[in-house]
Amino acid sequence: MDFYLYILITLSYIVLLLVGFIKKSGKNIRSLTFFLYLVIAGLIVDNAIIAFGKFIGTGPFLEKLHLLRYWIHAIVTPTLILFCLGVLRKLGKKRFHSIRTIRIMLTFTCVLILIEIMTVVAKIELKPVSEYGILHYVPETEIEGSHLMIICVSVILLVTGFILYRITKWKWMLTGTIIMGIGSALPIEVESTAFTNALELLLMISLVATDLTFSKKENT
Structure with a gap:
């Protein structure tokens, strides 16, 4: 069952990536919000590796692919911080355009990447697990x-979503983040390994909707 869920999630991310690129075609590609689509590309690779693991089989190759997942996660996920700054800059507030703010957020992003690499990726030891119709390394x-x-x-x-809601009444980024947080924190018993991945998909949909909405407002 999980195999089909991961395939569905992977295809959904591909559609989301294409929609984002098509809608933003011709707009400023230097916008910090483009980091969101780097994250989505990483999630396509992530979910595809999990989906097709059982066809590759246990061994060094699949283990290296899953190690690649953790590298992608460590390097790409923190760039959502830069995406948040990119969205806030679309509000036209001077404080979000200052060099000092950009340096702080960029430094924070780089620090998180280094911490994740040194404390997680560099130390991780993986083992194969087969469950709910998929084979993956954990x-x-x-x-x-x-x-x-x-x-x-x-x-x-969460803070970015709250600021957007407070200033513009746009609620979907805040809603998506809250759903992701609650779903990940609560001990919900689900007979699937894809539950968290499905929540991530909902979050990414809310972030793409946020980016496209405020990009449109910025250009009107």
Whole structure:
């Protein structure tokens, strides 16, 4: 069952990426919001590797592919912070356009990437697990501090969503972030490994909708 869910999620991300690129065609490609589509590209690779793992089979190649997933996660996910700054800059507020703000957010992003690489990716040991119709590699043990980067990025997404709602009444970024946070934090019993991935998809849909909405307002 999970195989079909991961395929569906992968295809959904491909559609989301294409919609984003088509809608933003001709607009400023230097916008920080383009980091969102880098994250989505990473999620396409991530979900595709999980989906087709059982066809590749247990071995060094599949293990390396899953290690690649963790590298992508470590390097790409923190750039959502830059996406948040890009969205806020579309509000036209001077404080979001200052060099100081850009430097702070860029530094914070780079620090989170380094922390994730040093504390998680560099130490991770993977083992094969077959469940719900998929074969994937997971960490042998829980790594201390492995959730730090996700927590920091989630907080930035939440604060950005709240600012957008407060200023413009746009609620979908805030809603998507809250749903993702609650769904990931609560011990919900679901017979599937794709539950969190489905929540990530909902979050990405809300972020793309946010980007396209405010890009349109910026150009009207």
